Amino acid sequence: MSKRVVIGLSGGIDSTIAAFLLKQQGFEVIGLHFTFSEEKQYEHIEIISNQLGIPIHTYDISADFKIVKEHFVSEYFKGRTPSPCTFCNRVIKWSKLIEFADQNNCEHISSGHYIRKTELNGYYHLQKGVDHIKDQSYFLWELNSDIISRMINPLGDYTKKEVREIASRNVFANLLKKKESMGVCFLQNMDYRDFLKTYCPEKTRNIKKGLVKDETGQIIGTHEGFIYYTVGQKRGLNLEIKRPAYVSKINYEKNELTVGLKKSLYNYHIKLENIHLVNPMSISKDTQLMINIRGLGLNPEEPAIVKFIDKNSIELELIMPAWAVAPGQPVVFYKNDILLGGGTAEESW
Numbered sequence: 001m002s003k004r005v006v007i008g009l010s011g012g013i014d015s016t017i018a019a020f021l022l023k024q025q026g027f028e029v030i031g032l033h034f035t036f037s038e039e040k041q042y043e044h045i046e047i048i049s050n051q052l053g054i055p056i057h058t059y060d061i062s063a064d065f066k067i068v069k070e071h072f073v074s075e076y077f078k079g080r081t082p083s084p085c086t087f088c089n090r091v092i093k094w095s096k097l098i099e100f101a102d103q104n105n106c107e108h109i110s111s112g113h114y115i116r117k118t119e120l121n122g123y124y125h126l127q128k129g130v131d132h133i134k135d136q137s138y139f140l141w142e143l144n145s146d147i148i149s150r151m152i153n154p155l156g157d158y159t160k161k162e163v164r165e166i167a168s169r170n171v172f173a174n175l176l177k178k179k180e181s182m183g184v185c186f187l188q189n190m191d192y193r194d195f196l197k198t199y200c201p202e203k204t205r206n207i208k209k210g211l212v213k214d215e216t217g218q219i220i221g222t223h224e225g226f227i228y229y230t231v232g233q234k235r236g237l238n239l240e241i242k243r244p245a246y247v248s249k250i251n252y253e254k255n256e257l258t259v260g261l262k263k264s265l266y267n268y269h270i271k272l273e274n275i276h277l278v279n280p281m282s283i284s285k286d287t288q289l290m291i292n293i294r295g296l297g298l299n300p301e302e303p304a305i306v307k308f309i310d311k312n313s314i315e316l317e318l319i320m321p322a323w324a325v326a327p328g329q330p331v332v333f334y335k336n337d338i339l340l341g342g343g344t345a346e347e348s349w
Helices: 012-025 043-052 062-077 084-103 145-149 159-169 173-177 191-199 201-205
Strands: 002-006 028-035 056-060 109-110 115-120 123-128 212-213 219-223 247-250 256-259 266-277 290-294 302-309 315-324 331-333 337-348
Touching: 002 012, 002 084, 002 123, 012 028, 012 043, 012 109, 012 159, 012 173, 028 043, 028 084, 043 056, 056 084, 062 084, 062 191, 109 145, 123 145, 191 201, 266 331, 290 315, 315 337
Parallel strands: 002 028, 002 109, 028 056, 212 256
Antiparallel strands: 115 123, 123 337, 212 219, 247 256, 266 315, 266 337, 290 302, 290 331, 302 315, 331 337
């Protein structure tokens, strides 16, 4: 077995300690740092390279990354709520790691994700890390068995607290002071609405104010333009009514929003498309599984039953209702802690 591994290194504590652990396990480690043409400072990567004693290559993905931004914008202009991190993991991050590994005689790929892997019925699956709070398997639901089989996941058996302790005991105490990156990387803490205005100013200028209707079809106010709203949102609405109202549907073709009471956004059924299953035979009609939905609803992981399935779509019936499931959001399937796959929400009722 080859002992040569390439690891995606952001420069933060998680990927750095993952690389440190790989070295301790006897691997020959090569770092790969994804960067953008507008990024000017590489000093922190050079420092980590010296601390770890490994080479770190920089890979400018500006041109490739444009597809992630275009997908992000396109989804909002269709009245949907995208998940750019899951999209990027599929189309860029892991494919680029595999590409680099193949070109540099590396059998394995790695990262600072809090995930594990396991083999089930002849397929390699991701498994939640032992630190369920930091578990990041949700964002990797579209990866296939071939990619997962080459992964080594050093942080899967550690908690974040233990990773910080490893850093403090070694030469990485400086990383403990570094602010942890959160949210969508290319937004750089910018509200997505401001990003849309900056990234495609002419297109956003064409979005005008529109009508807000209640669930009976009665006009009850106006909004600033459908792209600035997501299902479950209540702020930014100019309503004639005094009671709280939440966006329940977005009609991008008419530039109209439908709003309802909070309780009306709870649904027991979800239709999914863009289905990806690590093992195509792992789910069938009447299968019960656990699902994870992120977004405004902040829904906990909950059980669901497969009521219909074909190669293009799945209909789920939930044991407990989910709140504010937006078209475009990933719905991810688990059996115990094992990630089976998922799909993209299209409608809920």
